[in-house]
Amino acid sequence: PDDVEEMESSRMTESIRKALMGMAALLETSNRGKIYRExxxxxxxxxxxxxxxxxxxxxxxxxxxxxxxxxxxxxxxxxxxxxxxxxxxxxxxxxxxxxxxxxxxxxxxxxxxxxxxxxxxxxxxxxxxxxxxxxxxxxxxxxxxxxxxxxxxxxxxxxxxxxxxxxxxxxxxxxxxxxxxxxxxxxxxxxxxxxxxxxxxxxxxxxMGSAPKAEGAMISSLRHRQAIDEAHTSLAQALLTSQFGMPLDLLTVDLRAAVDALGRITGETVSEDVIDRIFSEFCIGK
Ligand SMILES: Nc1nc2c(ncn2[C@@H]2O[C@H](COP(=O)(O)OP(=O)(O)O)[C@@H](O)[C@H]2O)c(=O)[nH]1
Ligand SMILES: [Mg+2]
CATH class of the missing domain: 3.40.50.300 (P-loop containing nucleotide triphosphate hydrolases)
Structure with a gap:
């Protein structure tokens, strides 16, 4: 069971890292927007x-x-x-x-x-x-x-x-x-x-360095930028937690905060079962 958890944890770390990179690229598009606006x-x-x-x-x-x-x-x-x-x-x-x-x-x-x-x-x-x-x-x-x-x-x-x-x-x-x-x-x-x-x-x-890297996507509103900034911060925290091999449960708080922040863009609040679903993906043993 320990092996499984370790493997899942590294898969989790990888997923968080990918999500973080996507968000960083999105945030850069908003820097570009800011340059043209301000x-x-x-x-x-x-x-x-x-x-x-x-x-x-x-x-x-x-x-x-x-x-x-x-x-x-x-x-x-x-x-x-x-x-x-x-x-x-x-x-x-x-x-x-x-x-x-x-x-x-x-x-x-x-x-x-x-x-x-x-x-x-x-x-x-x-x-x-x-x-x-x-x-x-x-x-x-x-x-x-x-x-x-x-x-x-x-x-x-x-x-x-x-x-x-x-x-x-x-x-x-x-x-x-x-x-x-x-x-x-x-x-x-x-x-x-x-x-x-x-x-x-x-x-x-x-x-330079502010070119949109995320295909097609671009942040144009300040409200969205703030939401993605928050999600980015929470995910970065989650990445740290998961890299240090903390129990997956401890990630919930940060992942939840990230998902909630993103939910503010779509106007959806995320229910417990989305969080549960995310975890069931990773925590086979649970
Ligand atoms: N031949 C030549 N003279 C220039 C050029 N640019 C500026 N100057 C002349 O160099 C002098 C100083 O220019 P200015 O723009 O006042 O320089 P500043 O002190 O750096 O602001 C002026 O007599 C300009 O006409 C250039 O590209 N070629
Ligand atoms: Mg001068």
Whole structure:
């Protein structure tokens, strides 16, 4: 009987694990829904004069944005609301990041750093003409933990056949340093080139990991999300219990909570016999 129970327990663990994976995939679809509904924040950062403001202006033209300028000086943080591939993106243009003695500029730089910390996505702009030198590496070093899009701007100022080499250098350097795979693209803000690629890169990095994996199914309402969140938590608890080889009876509480939470979506409350049926499936010996 002990052997049977042990076998059934591992089958049970497997079933719970599968259900958990399904729910995790569903929850990811709702993250995606949330991104389209509520939007994200992006910050454009880089050394002074690399073309940050020019890129923001190019994005504004491209995205037919709802323009809501927040008052600020050129040394301050300026925010615009864009719509990038259908995703609302609050985009912050920052003062150039560099060491400075100027008190007013210093405040702008501090705010820029704070904006970077708080942003969902960081658009790091480099001057392609400057090449991928130590200063550029130094600058990117502080951003490796973020969802990152690296833009090599001013490509109109360098030979076209040197672009692939430059791209490869930057990609190679970032590859084993970044928490998440960054987007790396080239633009010319002044010639309005690469702006579409920039939009694709931003949307791509935002949606990365939030692609719907559950065939066909997608959570769209907050109420459903909360219910599935709860069921997910209960099932995770049940998985722990079952992995530690606790008596199956102990699982009832968590499984029941999970089933009840899911029942709130369909409007059904689950009767004792559903729980009994679930258990009779697993507990042959009972
Ligand atoms: N040749 C060239 N000049 C650019 C490009 N983007 C910006 N600039 C110029 O570089 C200077 C600084 O641009 P700006 O957007 O103000 O840079 P920011 O300080 O990073 O905001 C301006 O004179 C721009 O016209 C580009 O892609 N190519
Ligand atoms: Mg600027």
């Amino acid at each position: 939007g994200i924040s992006a910050v454009i950062t880089g050394r002074p004069n690399v073309g940050k403001s020019s890129l923001l202006n190019a994005l504004l033209r491209e995205s037919r944005a709802i323009v809501t300028p927040i008052p600020g000086t050129t040394r301050d943080v300026i925010e615009e609301s864009l719509s990038i591939k259908g995703i609302p993106v609050r985009t912050i243009d920052t003062a150039g990041v560099r060491e400075t003695e100027d008190v007013v500029e210093r405040m702008g730089v501090d705010r820029a750093q704070k904006a970077v910390e708080e942003a969902d996505v960081v658009i790091a702009v480099l001057d392609a003409e400057q090449g991928f030198d130590d200063d550029a590496k130094d600058f990117l070093s502080g951003l490796l933990e973020k969802k990152l899009v690296v833009v090599l701007n001013k490509t109109d100022l360098i030979r076209e056949d040197s672009i692939p080499e430059l791209l490869a250098q930057v990609r190679g350097w970032l590859l084993d340093r970044c928490a998440e795979e960054p987007g790396v693209i080239t633009t010319s803000a002044s010639e309005n080139r690469g702006i579409e690629a920039l939009e694709d890169a931003i949307a791509g990095i935002v949606l």
